[in-house]
Amino acid sequence: MHTGQGIPRERLPQLLARMPKAELHIHIEGSLEPELIFRLAQRNGVALPYASVEELRKAYAFSNLQSFLDIYYAGASVLITEQDFHDMAQAYLRRAAADNVVHAEIFFDPQTHTARGVGMDTVINGLHRACAEAQAESGITASLILCFLRHLSEEEAFETLEQALPHRDKFIGVGLDSSEVGHPPEKFAKVFARCRELGLHLVAHAGEEGPPAYVWTALDLLKVERIDHGVQSIKDPALMARLVKDRIPLTVCPLSNLKLCVFPKLEEHNIGRLLEAGIVATINSDDPAYFGGYLNDNFLQTFAATGLTLQQAYQLAANSFEASFADASVKRRYNDLLDETFASFE
Ligand code: ADE
Ligand code: ZN
Numbered sequence: 001m002h003t004g005q006g007i008p009r010e011r012l013p014q015l016l017a018r019m020p021k022a023e024l025h026i027h028i029e030g031s032l033e034p035e036l037i038f039r040l041a042q043r044n045g046v047a048l049p050y051a052s053v054e055e056l057r058k059a060y061a062f063s064n065l066q067s068f069l070d071i072y073y074a075g076a077s078v079l080i081t082e083q084d085f086h087d088m089a090q091a092y093l094r095r096a097a098a099d100n101v102v103h104a105e106i107f108f109d110p111q112t113h114t115a116r117g118v119g120m121d122t123v124i125n126g127l128h129r130a131c132a133e134a135q136a137e138s139g140i141t142a143s144l145i146l147c148f149l150r151h152l153s154e155e156e157a158f159e160t161l162e163q164a165l166p167h168r169d170k171f172i173g174v175g176l177d178s179s180e181v182g183h184p185p186e187k188f189a190k191v192f193a194r195c196r197e198l199g200l201h202l203v204a205h206a207g208e209e210g211p212p213a214y215v216w217t218a219l220d221l222l223k224v225e226r227i228d229h230g231v232q233s234i235k236d237p238a239l240m241a242r243l244v245k246d247r248i249p250l251t252v253c254p255l256s257n258l259k260l261c262v263f264p265k266l267e268e269h270n271i272g273r274l275l276e277a278g279i280v281a282t283i284n285s286d287d288p289a290y291f292g293g294y295l296n297d298n299f300l301q302t303f304a305a306t307g308l309t310l311q312q313a314y315q316l317a318a319n320s321f322e323a324s325f326a327d328a329s330v331k332r333r334y335n336d337l338l339d340e341t342f343a344s345f346e
Pocket of ligand 2: 025027177205228286
């Protein structure tokens with residue numbers, strides 16, 4: 001455990017970049033950079049409603065979650081072959097390793113692809129191959145979490161689970177994402193119960209735009225182990241107490257929250273208050289190609305805007321390992337590496 005005492009504040013940016021960390025909230029389709037969208041569109045003969053990379057980037061001005069999701073699903077339409085899914089994940093994992101991400105748990109949205117006639121095998125095999133190769137290349141440990149789209153029905157989620165089960169060994173858990181308000185967690189209680197029986201890890205987006213009530217039902221009805229976003233929990237003191245007591249991690253995404261207008265300014269983000277309340281909060285990038293930054297950008301900009309401390313930098317990295325689904329021995333190795341990095345800055 002380090003407090004950061006003895007490390008000069010001016011070394012904070014370098015320390016944030018250098019410290020080992022886990023990324024637990026990254027949608028792989030949200031790592032698809034405009035350049036790769038255009039390259040894959042050309043490779044696959046897919047027509048895009050934008051004339052250039054610059055024109056596409058200009059469309060990345062969002063007013064809320066839905067305005068982003070419309071563009072995000074359109075961007076994913078260039079993904080057709082197993083190689084496409086592999087190349088997207090390979091690009092993310094190389095970028096993450098450069099940010100000293102040593103462990104990544106990666107969301108994917110199979111329904112976005114199977115609805116267009118792309119096979120579940122194509123999606124999972126391409127992503128899984130990239131994860132295995134990345135570990136051999138940089139040592140990064142990476143695993144996959146299958147997300148159900150909450151704007152679709154629970155029946156469709158069950159069909160998706162059925163299609164994915166032949167690949168049970170290639171993903172570690174399930175999540176719930178897409179349009180939150182109007183699609184509460186309880187809509188998916190049965191399919192999450194089934195996933196629990198199957199021994200899958202369970203997470204869900206809740207309290208991004210939606211109310212604290214959605215965080216309660218994600219915990220009590222879906223029985224999730226982590227909450228993705230969860231920043232609205234701060235409005236409910238009893239919920240905050242529950243998250244602290246049960247050490248339920250929140251995977252917070254500051255630049256995402258800024259770009260989707262969840263907070264008007266990064267200076268007003270509540271990550272500092274969540275940490276001070278004793279919540280196992282982590283920092284993540286969500287959809288880095290769309291929100292203007294990968295993991296280190298999220299750390300650097302958030303610390304610059306909110307004045308978080310060196311001790312909180314240590315806490316956030318330690319939380320990321322605690323909150324991960326890595327084996328205990330892997331967690332110990334990464335915590336030791338974190339301690340060594342802080343010691344080297346003293
Ligand atoms: N899918 C990709 N990014 C998302 C987000 N921030 N919230 C909900 N669904 C998503
Ligand atoms: Zn997300």
